[in-house]
Amino acid sequence: MVTKKQKRINWILVAVLLVLSIFFLFPVIWMLANSFKPDAAITADMNSIAAFIPPAPDGSFFDNYVQIITNTSFLRYMVNTLLYAAILIVLSIVVNGLAGYALAKIRFPFRDQWLMIIIMLLIVPTETVITIHFLIIAKAGLLNTIVGYILPLIVNPFNIFLFRQVFVSLPDDVYEAAQLDFCGPVKYFFTMVLPMSKTVVATVSVFTFLNVWNDYLWPSLVFTSSDLLTAQIGLNSITSNENTTMGQTLAVITLITIPVIIIYSLFSKQIVEGVTSTGSKEG
Amino acid sequence: MSFIEFKNVCKRYPGSDKNTVDNFTLDIEEKEFIAFVGPSGCGKSTTLRMIAGFEEITGGELYIDGKKMNEVAPRDRGISMVFQNYALYPHMTVEKNIGYGLKNMKMPSDQIKQKVDWAIKVLGLEEYRYRKPKNLSGGQRQRVALGRAIVKNSKVFLMDEPLSNLDAKLRVSMRTEISKLHRQIGATTIYVTHDQVEAMTMADRIVIMKDGVIQQVGRPMELYDHPVNQFVAGFIGSPQMNFFDVTVDNGTVRFSDGSTMTLSEGMLKKLNGRQGEMVLGIRGEDIKMDAQNMELNNENMQHAVITDTEVMGNENNLYFNFGGSQAVARVSKYEISQIGDRVNFVFMPSKMHFFDKETGVNYTEAV
Ligand SMILES: Nc1ncnc2c1ncn2[C@@H]1O[C@H](COP(=O)(O)OP(=O)(O)O)[C@@H](O)[C@H]1O
């Protein structure tokens, strides 16, 4: 039973959160509304409430978007990035998952020490190793290739640790039962372990996607060919081009935000769990 | 050659300085239902897991159907196993769980369906066919685990305390169900339990273990009536066999409280001239309070005051202090007494056991 008092507190909470979210949503609404306007209208509306209201839909409603899509390769960059993210999600799950499984379930010499090293790697910021990655990739002649871009991003100590924490609590007798059902270790990993650990698989997928989608530094180092560029770099080059209008800039930003919003709304549960439960929960 | 043969099988876990299972030698016949029973930690599961191939055999040899198994992978041993915690595949439905092994054996799907249908019917799982394990009760889960084992036509079933997570009532009914399944399917079954009642009610033969060593192997009533040592005598049967520290001297048993009994001819023969301090054991139902037995063994009649009773209806347990320890007699509903009642009783002369005080060996069972 919810008492009257609790009910009132709930209402107050809802009101506060609503105000807060409007506060955070203002820039987004502003961006969205103005992305449909020509620059003249944006400037004209700037100081009135109209800045938050999209123009009446007419023939020129989507002009900024059409311009971006037809005059730049931004759509292509988005597709590129989605492709890289997809490849990386699969590889991250397989590689980090297998590593996590080994650390959780397979007995081998110095296993605990390995785990310690991986945990220590968690505190190394990516920026410190990026030069080394760059040098290696350059030496290997993989600059400006998809392989060169993807290779250093596959292994991720955080994901290994995440997988390990979840796999440790998987019961051993299920593996034994599976063995008697003629399921070998590789098949067991892909058809039993991963499906039994859907949440962590989803969490790693979401984080991998967001990392790829939001990363600017690494793709800007690896890619020079405009065919292979990612959305973030595309965004940068489009917005820094002086021929790009204000409205077009806002349209590009809107476009690049869409996948992130979709992911967040679909997987908010996994994102919260990934952030909160990675500590030591073993249940 | 027997169907399953253990020849001096030993198990030593890495880092341990003694064998967890020691010199395990046993023959199991085809279609037999064998129970391994013993207190927790005595090595029952370890032995079972060596049969399955999940634990390495560190000494001796294991044969199944004439083939040496020591180095054979679990999947190639032709066994099915039912685990204590069910070990179902959580993301698969009941139907998929049961059929999974068959699918991996590349059996045609119509045959798989036929077998799964059969198992589901035998186990009464029709309603739950499309449910996932998390939506099943403990009993239903264990049925699914049984189903997974029986569809594969394995020659050997291994079960490790399959009923210990179920409530008492369900345990009893599942006991009957497993026995029935065994009769229907006829696979050689090795059943591990710490519960002697389960072993007694289900098994053709029981293997009693203690500290990794077989104490005795035999049919349930053999173990009950002819335990080879005090451990077996105490482990089998509920309430536990009564034990008294006694001195045997010239055909007379002297209890520590001074009571005496004269031994029968037959018992003296069994004791074969042994004298001195021993442990006398007698089962509750062999302590008689009824008039007829009393008359027959008049000269050995003893007295005591009932200190506690356990009334079950058909049979009742009477507790009293005698011979320096607490004793329990099992009496029929016609001999029921109240707490505080003074009762006369006799020990059935031929049902006494005498155990060595040090080794626990049963002198009255010539071995
Ligand atoms: N993997 C293991 N490593 C070391 N010791 C073990 C292992 N598994 C079991 N043991 C020990 O072996 C003994 C027998 O265990 P177990 O076979 O499980 O007994 P039971 O099933 O009869 O209760 C116990 O003392 C247990 O602690």
Ligand SMILES: [Mg+2]
């Ligand atoms: Mg056990």
